[in-house]
Amino acid sequence: MKTGKLSAWLFVTLAVPAVILALWTLLAELTESLYWPSPLAIARVFPKAWLDGRMTEDVLPSLVRLALGYLCALAIGIAVGLVVGSVRRLRLAVEPVFEFFRAIPPPVLVPIMMLIAGIGDGMKISVIAFGCVWPILINTVEGVRGIDGVQIDTARSYSLRRRQRLLNVTIPSAAPKIFVGARQSLAIGLIMMVISEMFAASNGLGYNIVQFQRLFQLKEMWSGIILLGIIGVAANAIFKLVEKRCLRWYLGMQSQER
Amino acid sequence: MQHVEKHPILSVESLRKVYGAGAGAVEAIGNLDFTVARNELICIVGPSGAGKTTFLRCLSGLLAPTSGQVVLEGKKVEGPPEGMAVVLQEYSRSLYPWMTVYDNVELPLKAKGLPAGERRTAVTEALGAVGLSSSTKAYPWQLSGGMQQRVAIARAIAYRPKILVMDEPFAAVDAQTRAELEDLVRDLWQRLGVTVLFVTHDIDESVYLGQRVLVLSSAPTFIMEEVRIGLPDERDQLSTRALPEFARLRTQVYELIQQAKLVTYRTERPVAGEAVSHSV
Ligand SMILES: Nc1ncnc2c1ncn2[C@@H]1O[C@H](COP(=O)(O)OP(=O)(O)O)[C@@H](O)[C@H]1O
Ligand SMILES: [Mg+2]
Numbered sequence: 001m002k003t004g005k006l007s008a009w010l011f012v013t014l015a016v017p018a019v020i021l022a023l024w025t026l027l028a029e030l031t032e033s034l035y036w037p038s039p040l041a042i043a044r045v046f047p048k049a050w051l052d053g054r055m056t057e058d059v060l061p062s063l064v065r066l067a068l069g070y071l072c073a074l075a076i077g078i079a080v081g082l083v084v085g086s087v088r089r090l091r092l093a094v095e096p097v098f099e100f101f102r103a104i105p106p107p108v109l110v111p112i113m114m115l116i117a118g119i120g121d122g123m124k125i126s127v128i129a130f131g132c133v134w135p136i137l138i139n140t141v142e143g144v145r146g147i148d149g150v151q152i153d154t155a156r157s158y159s160l161r162r163r164q165r166l167l168n169v170t171i172p173s174a175a176p177k178i179f180v181g182a183r184q185s186l187a188i189g190l191i192m193m194v195i196s197e198m199f200a201a202s203n204g205l206g207y208n209i210v211q212f213q214r215l216f217q218l219k220e221m222w223s224g225i226i227l228l229g230i231i232g233v234a235a236n237a238i239f240k241l242v243e244k245r246c247l248r249w250y251l252g253m254q255s256q257e258r
Numbered sequence: 259m260q261h262v263e264k265h266p267i268l269s270v271e272s273l274r275k276v277y278g279a280g281a282g283a284v285e286a287i288g289n290l291d292f293t294v295a296r297n298e299l300i301c302i303v304g305p306s307g308a309g310k311t312t313f314l315r316c317l318s319g320l321l322a323p324t325s326g327q328v329v330l331e332g333k334k335v336e337g338p339p340e341g342m343a344v345v346l347q348e349y350s351r352s353l354y355p356w357m358t359v360y361d362n363v364e365l366p367l368k369a370k371g372l373p374a375g376e377r378r379t380a381v382t383e384a385l386g387a388v389g390l391s392s393s394t395k396a397y398p399w400q401l402s403g404g405m406q407q408r409v410a411i412a413r414a415i416a417y418r419p420k421i422l423v424m425d426e427p428f429a430a431v432d433a434q435t436r437a438e439l440e441d442l443v444r445d446l447w448q449r450l451g452v453t454v455l456f457v458t459h460d461i462d463e464s465v466y467l468g469q470r471v472l473v474l475s476s477a478p479t480f481i482m483e484e485v486r487i488g489l490p491d492e493r494d495q496l497s498t499r500a501l502p503e504f505a506r507l508r509t510q511v512y513e514l515i516q517q518a519k520l521v522t523y524r525t526e527r528p529v530a531g532e533a534v535s536h537s538v
Binding site: 148150151153154156157158159160161164168169172173175249250252253256 | 318346354369
C-alpha cells in the first residue's frame with residue numbers, strides 16, 4: 001500500500017519532466033542543431049565544465065554573494081518594516097516611496113551601482129540586497145499593520161514590555177506576510193546574482209555562462225543554465241523547509257479552517 | 259440608590275465617553291458612578307449596544323474616558339493597571355495562535371517578571387483549575403470555543419489579579435458549557451478571593467452569578483438600578499434557578515431591561531445649548 005502510493009507519487013512528479021527530456025533528446029539528435037545540444041551532450045560536458053575547480057572558484061562565490069545580499073535584505077527589510085508598520089504616520093509618508101522603488105526593475109540598478117560601489121563583491125551584494133529588500137519591507141509593513149486589534153489589546157492589558165510585545169506578538173503575527181515577501185525576494189535575488197555577474201565580474205555563475213557563450217561553447221553554456229535551475233530549486237526547497245518550521249502554527253491553523 | 263462602600267477596591271466617578279466629535283459623535287457612556295467592594299462579585303447587565311464594552315475598555319485603561327475617572331485601589335487608572343486581568347469579549351482572537359496553551363498562559367507572567375519556577379507552578383495550577391491540564395501542549399485553534407474560553411480564563415487567573423474583569427465571556431458557547439463555566443467563575447471567585455466584575459447581556463446569568471447586579475440603560479449609558487441578589491452563597495444550576503427568589507429577581511431585572519430600552523438619558527453636563535432632561 002505504502003510503496004504503491006510512493007511509486008504513484010513518483011510517477012506523477014516525474015512523468016512530465018521525463019517526457020520533456022525524451023522529446024528534447026529526440027529532437028536534438030535528429031536536427032543536430034548547434035544551439036540546442038541534446039541533454040546527453042550537456043550532461044557529458046557538465047563535470048568538466050563545473051566540477052573541475054569552478055565549483056569553488058565560481059559557484060561558491062556566487063552563492064556566498066547571494067546569501068549575503070539576501071540576508072542583508074531580510075535584516076534591513078524586517079527591521080525597517082517593523083518600525084514603519086507600527087507608526088501610522090510614518091507608514092503613510094513612506095509607503096508610496098517603497099512602492100516606487102519596488103516598481104523599478106532591479107537590474108537597471110546594476111550600472112548605477114557600478115558607478116557608486118565599483119565592480120567588486122560589495123557592488124554585487126548591494127545590488128542583490130537592493131533588489132530583494134522591497135518585497136520583504138512592504139510585506140512586513142503590511143503584516144504589522146494587519147495585526148488583530150484584540151491581540152494588541154491583550155498585550156496592552158497584560159502590560160507586556162516593548163521587547164516582549166515585539167518578539168511574542170508583533171513578529172509572529174506578521175510572520176506569514178514576511179514569508180510571502182521573502183519568497184518573492186528569493187527569486188529576485190537569484191536573478192540579481194546572475195545579472196550582476198554578467199555586467200562586470202571575473203568569476204561567478206553568470207560570468208561563466210556569458211564567457212561560454214562568447215567562446216561559442218554552447219553545451220557548456222547550457223550546462224550552466226541547468227545548474228542555475230538546480231540551484232533555484234534547491235534554494236526553494238531550503239526556503240520551504242524553514243517556512244514549514246517557522247510557520248507550523250499558521251499552516252496547521254489554515255488546514256484546520258478548510 | 260447608590261451603594262457606597264467604605265473602602266472600595268474600585269470606584270467609577272462620573273465616567274463619560276463620547277466617540278468622535280461634531281455631528282458624528284456617539285455618546286456611548288452618559289454617566290456612570292458606582293463603587294465595587296473588595297472580594298465582591300458584581301454583574302453588569304444591559305442591552306447590547308448599551309456601552310458595556312466601552313465601559314470595560316475605559317475601566318481597564320485601554321481607552322481614555324471623555325471625562326470622569328476610574329480609581330483602582332486608590333490610584334487613578336491611566337493605562338492598563340497592574341492588578342487587573344481582563345477577559346475580552348473576543349476571547350478566541352485574544353489567544354495567540356502561534357503559542358501553545360501553556361505559553362499563552364505563561365506570557366503575562368513573564369511580563370510580570372516572575373521567576374521560571376513560580377511561573378510553572380502558576381500556569382499548571384491555573385490550567386488545572388479550569389480543567390485543561392491535558393491540553394497544555396495544544397494550540398488554541400485546536401480547541402473548541404468553550405475550551406478556548408477556559409484558556410483565556412486560566413491566563414487571567416494565573417496572573418493573580420486583584421480584580422478580574424470579564425466582558426460577555428460566555429456569549430458564544432453552548433448552553434451546557436456555559437453552565438459549567440458559570441460555576442467555574444463562582445468557584446474561582448470563592449477560592450481565590452478575587453474581586454470579579456462580570457459583564458453580560460444575559461439576565462439569568464447576571465442573577466445566578468452576582469451578589470449585586472447593575473442594570474444599565476441603553477446608550478448613552480447610566481445605571482438604571484442596582485439590584486442586590488439575596489441568594490445563598492452556595493449556588494447550584496438546578497436548585498438555585500428553581501428558587502422563588504431567583505424567579506422574582508430575574509423578573510425584576512427583566513423589567514428593568516425592558517425599561518432600559520425605552521429610556522433615553524441626557525447627561526448632566528450637556529453640550530452647550532442642550533437642555534438637561536430625563537424622558538421616559
Ligand atoms: N470605536 C467606536 N467608535 C464609534 N462608536 C463606537 C465605537 N465602539 C462602540 N461604539 C458605539 O458605542 C455604543 C456602545 O457600544 P459597546 O460599548 O460595544 O456596547 P455593548 O458592549 O454594550 O454591546 C454603540 O452604539 C456602538 O456603536
Ligand atoms: Mg460588547
